[in-house]
Amino acid sequence: MPPVPPxxxxxxxxxxxxxxxYLYVEHAFIEQEAQGIGIYDREGLTLVxxxxxxxxxxxxxxxxxxxxxxxxxxxxxxxxxxxxxxxxFYAQGLxxxxxxxxxxxxxxxxxxPGLHLEVVYRLYEKRFQEPLPxxxxxxxxxxxxxxxxxxxxxxxxxxxxxxxxxRSYDRRDWAASDPVNRALSAGAAYLYGLAHAAIVxxxxxxxxxxxHTGKLLSFVYDVADLYKTEVLVPAAFLxxxxxxxxVERRVRHRLREQIQEARLLERxxxxxxxxxxxxxxxxEAKEEEEDPTRPGGLWDPEGEVEGGxxxxxxxxxxxxxxxxx
Amino acid sequence: xxxxxxxxxxxxxxxxxxxxxxxxDTGVFVGRVSAVVRELLWEKVVEKAGxxxxxxxxxxxxxxxxxxxxxxYQDRVLRDFDGIVLVSVRTAEALRKAEKLKRIxxxxxxxxxxxxxx
Numbered sequence: 001m002p003p004v005p006p007x008x009x010x011x012x013x014x015x016x017x018x019x020x021x022y023l024y025v026e027h028a029f030i031e032q033e034a035q036g037i038g039i040y041d042r043e044g045l046t047l048v049x050x051x052x053x054x055x056x057x058x059x060x061x062x063x064x065x066x067x068x069x070x071x072x073x074x075x076x077x078x079x080x081x082x083x084x085x086x087x088x089f090y091a092q093g094l095x096x097x098x099x100x101x102x103x104x105x106x107x108x109x110x111x112x113p114g115l116h117l118e119v120v121y122r123l124y125e126k127r128f129q130e131p132l133p134x135x136x137x138x139x140x141x142x143x144x145x146x147x148x149x150x151x152x153x154x155x156x157x158x159x160x161x162x163x164x165x166x167r168s169y170d171r172r173d174w175a176a177s178d179p180v181n182r183a184l185s186a187g188a189a190y191l192y193g194l195a196h197a198a199i200v201x202x203x204x205x206x207x208x209x210x211x212h213t214g215k216l217l218s219f220v221y222d223v224a225d226l227y228k229t230e231v232l233v234p235a236a237f238l239x240x241x242x243x244x245x246x247v248e249r250r251v252r253h254r255l256r257e258q259i260q261e262a263r264l265l266e267r268x269x270x271x272x273x274x275x276x277x278x279x280x281x282x283x284e285a286k287e288e289e290e291d292p293t294r295p296g297g298l299w300d301p302e303g304e305v306e307g308g309x310x311x312x313x314x315x316x317x318x319x320x321x322x323x324x325x
Numbered sequence: 326x327x328x329x330x331x332x333x334x335x336x337x338x339x340x341x342x343x344x345x346x347x348x349x350d351t352g353v354f355v356g357r358v359s360a361v362v363r364e365l366l367w368e369k370v371v372e373k374a375g376x377x378x379x380x381x382x383x384x385x386x387x388x389x390x391x392x393x394x395x396x397x398y399q400d401r402v403l404r405d406f407d408g409i410v411l412v413s414v415r416t417a418e419a420l421r422k423a424e425k426l427k428r429i430x431x432x433x434x435x436x437x438x439x440x441x442x443x
Contacts, residue, residue, distance in 0.1 A: 020388060023406050027430065029422050040422040043404055044415035061430065252407035260388045 015076075016201045017266035019052040021194055021259050024082070024252055026059030032067035051075045054197040054265065057082045057190065078197035085174040086189040086248070090217070092200045100296070102203040102273075105281045106219075110208045115279050119210045122275055126226050152229035156237040179244045183236035186248040187255050188224070191232050192217070194259070195224040198268040226271060231258035326384040327363050329354040329370065334377035338370065371396050 028041035039046040050056075050071065055078045058064065062081075072079055073093025081089040109115040117138075124141050125132050127148065132141060157164035162180050169177045169185050177185070199206050199219060209218025211225070235254035239247050259265070295308030331339060331352040339352065345366060346356035358366070363383060370379050378397040385392045393403055393410055400415045413419075 020409055023409055025406070027426060029426065040419050041426065042423050043402060044400070044413040044423075045419040046404055046411045046413040048411065061426075061433075249407065256388055256408040 016054065016198060016269050017263075019054055019265060020049070021256060021265060022055040022057055022190055022252075023048065023053060024057040024059060024190075025062055027061035028063075030056075030058070030062060030064040030068050032065060032071050035071075037068055037071055050077055053077050054201070055080055055190075055193040057193060060084070076201055078193065078200060080189075080193045080196075082189055082193075085171070086186050088189050088193065090193075090196060092196070099203060101282070102276070103205050105276045105279075106204050106208050108281055109276055109279055110210065115281075116210060118279060119275055123211055123222055123226065126271060126274075127229070149229060152233050156233050160237040160241040162237050162240045179247045180236055180240035183239045183247045183251040184232065187232045187236050187239075187251045188228070190252060190255055191224045191227065192220050194264070195227075195268065196220045198265075198272065199223060202269045202272050204272060223268065223272065227262065227264060227268075231255065231262050231264060234258055327354075327356055327358055327366075328382045329366075330380040331370065331374070332378045334370075334374045334379065338373045341369070341373075342366065367394065 025039055025041075028039045031038050031040065033045070033047060037048045037050040039048060048056075053075075056072060058079065058081045060083065064079075069079065069091070073091075076093055078093065079091040081091075083089065109119050120138065121132065121134075121141070124145060127145065132144070136144075153164050153167070156162075164180065165178070167181065167184065169181050174182065174185075196206055196217065204219065206220045207216045207218060209215070209220075209222045212218040212221040215221070232255065235251055235258045239251040239254045242250055297304035297307045327346065329342065329346065331342075331354070334352070339348065342348070342354050345358055345362065346354035349355050363381075367381055370381075374397055376397070379395075380398075381394045382391050384390060387408070389409060393412070395401060395403055395412075402413050402415075404411050404413045
């Protein structure tokens with residue numbers, strides 16, 4: 001694999017990594033409050049530093065105003081409604097980037113079988129300490145991955161003393177699972193939300209997944225899986241080791257500690273960019289957006305032509321409005 | 326890095342703090358002291374504040390990058406959102422909304438009970 005170029009001009013990278021990961025709110029009104037976001041609940045009014053926030057999770061009993069959603073979207077904060085059984089309803093503002101260049105690179109890598117396979121290998125490779133043997137078939141890699149995940153569960157079960165009888169969950173009956181499985185499911189909802197926020201923030205599509213395909217959040221699962229054994233598994237086992245009651249609340253706390261220890265906010269966007277680096281696709285040289293309101297280009301089989309120009313008129317450069325008027 | 330904000334406290338306390346910290350503005354102290362000194366200073370502040378109010382923020386290695394402490398505030402509390410600490414203020418508007426929230430919760434519960442009894 002080519003080494004990662006150290007120098008990048010990435011305005012959105014610092015923004016995501018310097019922020020807070022997530023905030024969970026339930027039984028509250030969320031309103032715009034003097035240009036900021038205010039949470040009204042039993043304790044009073046709490047102002048939220050929303051520009052620095054990756055995801056706002058809204059639990060049961062939350063009411064949010066149009067103005068608040070607009071302010072959240074304007075600050076590139078992803079909003080997730082988390083419901084009973086931690087099913088997620090996503091919303092997203094536009095990311096911090098207005099360029100479609102990264103999304104186009106993702107789409108090209110996705111559509112080309114050779115490049116697609118390369119990205120799949122890179123995704124798997126990021127999870128292992130040692131480099132993966134290149135002559136392994138995908139089937140063999142998936143086998144290795146299964147062993148790796150089982151070893152992680154066994155290790156954390158040993159370290160925390162929480163018994164592990166395998167990953168099991170009933171989609172229809174949340175309470176039927178054992179506490180550590182409930183913690184894993186609840187924690188996964190938060191990890192997915194964070195991966196979603198990173199993907200949108202960096203200007204990629206959550207739908208174009210490489211290992212996972214066919215779902216609108218396939219790429220979210222690809223990215224979140226990179227960090228599951230590192231942050232989610234310890235968080236869930238540590239939360240379960242503290243007792244059975246309110247394990248869903250405690251896993252939010254533990255997950256935050258693990259995320260900080262693993263420097264996840266910093267790594268997520270970096271890892272995303274690494275995936276499509278050096279694939280022979282148009283590189284990010286002209287990535288810099290001096291003017292986000294500049295019109296995009298027009299597609300042509302010979303290569304992109306300049307947009308925001310009226311073609312077919314007598315004088316090139318005539319405005320479109322003039323033509324119509 | 327430590328920041329302390331003191332309001333309506335005895336002058337002697339402010340004077341004492343200037344031995345360790347710099348008084349940037351009236352009642353606003355900034356400085357860099359060890360964790361032990363910080364804790365001892367806070368103890369002293371709480372002990373001598375009387376009816377005054379004090380707030381302290383210091384840099385620490387958590388996700389927010391700092392931690393907070395309040396003393397003597399009637400309308401402000403620190404809230405821990407699963408590891409993120411924010412400040413809640415009890416304003417008249419907030420109290421009105423809290424009442425409304427309670428009414429809604431009761432109504433929802435009522436609906437639920439009606440549904441299950443049917």
